[in-house]
Amino acid sequence: MKRAAAVLAVLIAAGAAAAAEPNPGADGYTVDTAGSARVLHKGQKGKLVLAIRPRAPWHLDPRAPLSIKLELPAGLTAEKATVGRKDAVDPRAEIPRFELPVTAAAAGAQEAKAHLKFFLCRDTICAQQTATVAFRVAVK
Numbered sequence: 001m002k003r004a005a006a007v008l009a010v011l012i013a014a015g016a017a018a019a020a021e022p023n024p025g026a027d028g029y030t031v032d033t034a035g036s037a038r039v040l041h042k043g044q045k046g047k048l049v050l051a052i053r054p055r056a057p058w059h060l061d062p063r064a065p066l067s068i069k070l071e072l073p074a075g076l077t078a079e080k081a082t083v084g085r086k087d088a089v090d091p092r093a094e095i096p097r098f099e100l101p102v103t104a105a106a107a108g109a110q111e112a113k114a115h116l117k118f119f120l121c122r123d124t125i126c127a128q129q130t131a132t133v134a135f136r137v138a139v140k
Contacts, residue, residue: 025120025127028058039138040104048112048135051097057122062092064119064126068100071113075106075139104139111136 030053037046050068054060066085070078079101080087088096102112112135119126 023127024125025058025122025129027055028120028122029054029129031116031131031133033133033135035099036135037102037137039140040102041140042104042107045101045103046137048100048102048114049098050100050114050116050133051095052116052118053095054120058120059094059122060096060118061121061126064121066096066118067116068098069115070100071115072102073110073112075104075108075110076112076137077103077105102137104137107139109136110139 032051032053033049034051035047035049037048040046048070052060052066060066062085067082068084069082070080072078072081083098083100085091085096088098090097100114104110114133114135116131116133117128119128121127
């Protein structure tokens, strides 16, 4: 009974904290794309790289869901259109880094998008985040 009351108190406090912030965690992270392919030749393989970097006091809980859905133009193909934490270079890392393989299928300027869904957490709350990151790749 005491445990249920304690859990309820935490949930009420988390709800109050979330209500006080219109979009908790929205400024609590950056997405780093360093190392992504910028130029490929038709038929060449490359990687779209992204790392979610939380800012203190936020962190990414390794138990919380995380997904990335790729939206690719006709000029790029990928082995997987949707990936999750298990597909990270190190799934248990505090800063999950993804290296998403792509292949250049057609010449021209290509723009791929990665749609991210993940949770940022701090002492009192976890808040779902969504972001879209664009990758521009020139295919020759």
